[in-house]
Amino acid sequence: MPAEPPVGVLGATSPVGECLLAQLAQAGRQAQAYSRSPRVDPPGGAVEWRQLPDPRSRSSHASNPEDGDSPRCWICAAPVWVLPEHFALLETHQARRVLALSSTSRFTKQDSADPHENAVARRLADAESRFQTWAESRGVEWVILRPTLIHGLGRDKNLCEIARIIRRFGFFPLLGSAHGLRQPIHAQDVATACLAALRAPATANRAYNISGGSTVAYRQMVEQVFAALGRQPHLLRVPLWAFGGAVALIRCLPRYRHWSTAMAERMNSDLVFDHSDAVRDFGFSPRVFAPTSEDLAR
Numbered sequence: 001m002p003a004e005p006p007v008g009v010l011g012a013t014s015p016v017g018e019c020l021l022a023q024l025a026q027a028g029r030q031a032q033a034y035s036r037s038p039r040v041d042p043p044g045g046a047v048e049w050r051q052l053p054d055p056r057s058r059s060s061h062a063s064n065p066e067d068g069d070s071p072r073c074w075i076c077a078a079p080v081w082v083l084p085e086h087f088a089l090l091e092t093h094q095a096r097r098v099l100a101l102s103s104t105s106r107f108t109k110q111d112s113a114d115p116h117e118n119a120v121a122r123r124l125a126d127a128e129s130r131f132q133t134w135a136e137s138r139g140v141e142w143v144i145l146r147p148t149l150i151h152g153l154g155r156d157k158n159l160c161e162i163a164r165i166i167r168r169f170g171f172f173p174l175l176g177s178a179h180g181l182r183q184p185i186h187a188q189d190v191a192t193a194c195l196a197a198l199r200a201p202a203t204a205n206r207a208y209n210i211s212g213g214s215t216v217a218y219r220q221m222v223e224q225v226f227a228a229l230g231r232q233p234h235l236l237r238v239p240l241w242a243f244g245g246a247v248a249l250i251r252c253l254p255r256y257r258h259w260s261t262a263m264a265e266r267m268n269s270d271l272v273f274d275h276s277d278a279v280r281d282f283g284f285s286p287r288v289f290a291p292t293s294e295d296l297a298r
Helices: 015-026 080-092 115-137 159-169 187-199 218-228 240-250 261-268 276-282
Strands: 007-010 031-035 047-051 073-079 097-101 141-147 172-175 206-210 235-238
Touching: 007 015, 007 080, 015 031, 015 047, 015 073, 015 187, 073 080, 073 187, 080 097, 080 115, 097 115, 097 187, 115 141, 141 187, 159 172, 159 218, 172 218, 172 240, 172 261, 187 206, 187 276, 206 276, 218 235, 218 261, 235 240, 240 261
Parallel strands: 007 031, 007 073, 031 047, 073 097, 097 141, 141 206, 172 235
Antiparallel strands: none
16 A cells, blocks of 8 residues: 655744644654755655745746655645745645645734734735635645644744743733733644644635633733743733833844834733634644743743
């Protein structure tokens, strides 16, 4: 019986991409992983690394589409707006099903007072539309997953940023009561969802919001980060006018240049999404929110 073709993975060096490769290997599936920089393949490994071709040149997509090792199913673990750069690569490999990761930020940031966040929401929506149009014009089945706040592996830009502030200052500032609800989802659960949705027939040409297994207030989320760091919570409640001044000062530091008062105002907004259709169609079952020290950046 011939072996199954490998699964193509774009964005393989991202946190979700790393989890995907590990889960594919554990399941005995080969992966053809793409990176912008050359990678060395361990002999006999479950992952075949390939360097991404120049998206500006179709001739650089040299590959034999009749090769039995050519992936027919693909997962893009990079932001969905990267995917259009690689449509030619997918066509060369005669892709039959492609799953892309977007984000619920498409909805939560579309009415933000921050122009940068508005632009992110538009970019996500435009990329999803381009992906769907391309796939449908070529008879390729498409699947889109939109995770909520991703965390884990010490590399995310959400909980790890909170942890850095706690380590540096010993406290964390909150705007008002910070009662806005969140559903953090672990990168490993996102990877598990990708593989399950890629296999499930019911997911063809559908988009799903996927959220974590717990719904917690922003304040509670920060308190759990303190606990994971082995520290007692020290929360500083700040009025909006003072928070705006603090953000203006901290943006002078390159690391915090992207901060805005809109980010702080969302501490009191509910960012909650139902994932019952993902449970129904591909058995989605995320873990409860319980971050560990290994999940947080050093």
